[in-house]
Amino acid sequence: MASLLWATSSCATPCRCARAIWKGDCMPLLRISALHKYYGDHHVLKGIDLSVEEGQVVAIIGRSGSGKSTLLRTLNGLESINDGVIEVDGEYLDAARADLRRLRQKVGMVFQQFNLFPHLSVGENVMLAPQVVQKVPKAEAAKLARKMLERVGLGEKFDAFPDRLSGGQQQRVAIARALAMSPKVLLCDEITSALDP
Numbered sequence: 001m002a003s004l005l006w007a008t009s010s011c012a013t014p015c016r017c018a019r020a021i022w023k024g025d026c027m028p029l030l031r032i033s034a035l036h037k038y039y040g041d042h043h044v045l046k047g048i049d050l051s052v053e054e055g056q057v058v059a060i061i062g063r064s065g066s067g068k069s070t071l072l073r074t075l076n077g078l079e080s081i082n083d084g085v086i087e088v089d090g091e092y093l094d095a096a097r098a099d100l101r102r103l104r105q106k107v108g109m110v111f112q113q114f115n116l117f118p119h120l121s122v123g124e125n126v127m128l129a130p131q132v133v134q135k136v137p138k139a140e141a142a143k144l145a146r147k148m149l150e151r152v153g154l155g156e157k158f159d160a161f162p163d164r165l166s167g168g169q170q171q172r173v174a175i176a177r178a179l180a181m182s183p184k185v186l187l188c189d190e191i192t193s194a195l196d197p
Contacts, residue, residue, distance in 0.1 A: 035084035072187040076107040108183030112190045114174045116162040123158035126177045148176035
């Protein structure tokens with residue numbers, strides 16, 4: 001299976017070539033340098049180096065257990081790192097320090113298991129983070145949630161609860177929820193696993 005890393009673009013002409021990065025013409029939106037992660041004696045991530053520019057989509061492909069999900073989870077601070085540096089749009093994360101709140105405002109994640117709140121409606125699931133993290137007023141958050149749900153083809157499910165949706169519909173709600181925060185980087189952990197064909 002594959003995981004995706006999507007560096008969203010807010011500019012009209014994002015940098016297009018790696019040469020521009022090294023010449024100093026633009027900085028990568030995401031930079032990973034010498035990243036290491038251990039679980040006990042098991043060395044999962046072994047010196048990962050990666051730069052991702054605005055607008056670029058990167059697929060991480062590998063066998064089960066190869067560290068794809070672990071890499072994504074380190075990029076938004078859900079997993080600690082043992083060594084190395086992660087930089088997302090100027091926010092740094094290393095083994096010693098991290099401002100996780102600021103980092104997570106720039107990094108969205110769509111989980112393989114959806115992780116929707118079962119006691120909240122679909123609309124409330126999408127509204128929650130903008131209201132809590134970005135302090136968006138309820139009416140504005142509801143309007144945003146409806147727009148994001150329309151974008152994934154679920155506008156009519158605003159008042160439905162997650163247990164009334166198919167797996168593919170729940171996955172699309174999770175995508176809408178992540179997009180509602182307008183992340184600079186969107187991490188997708190096997191997001192097509194439950195989508196309808």
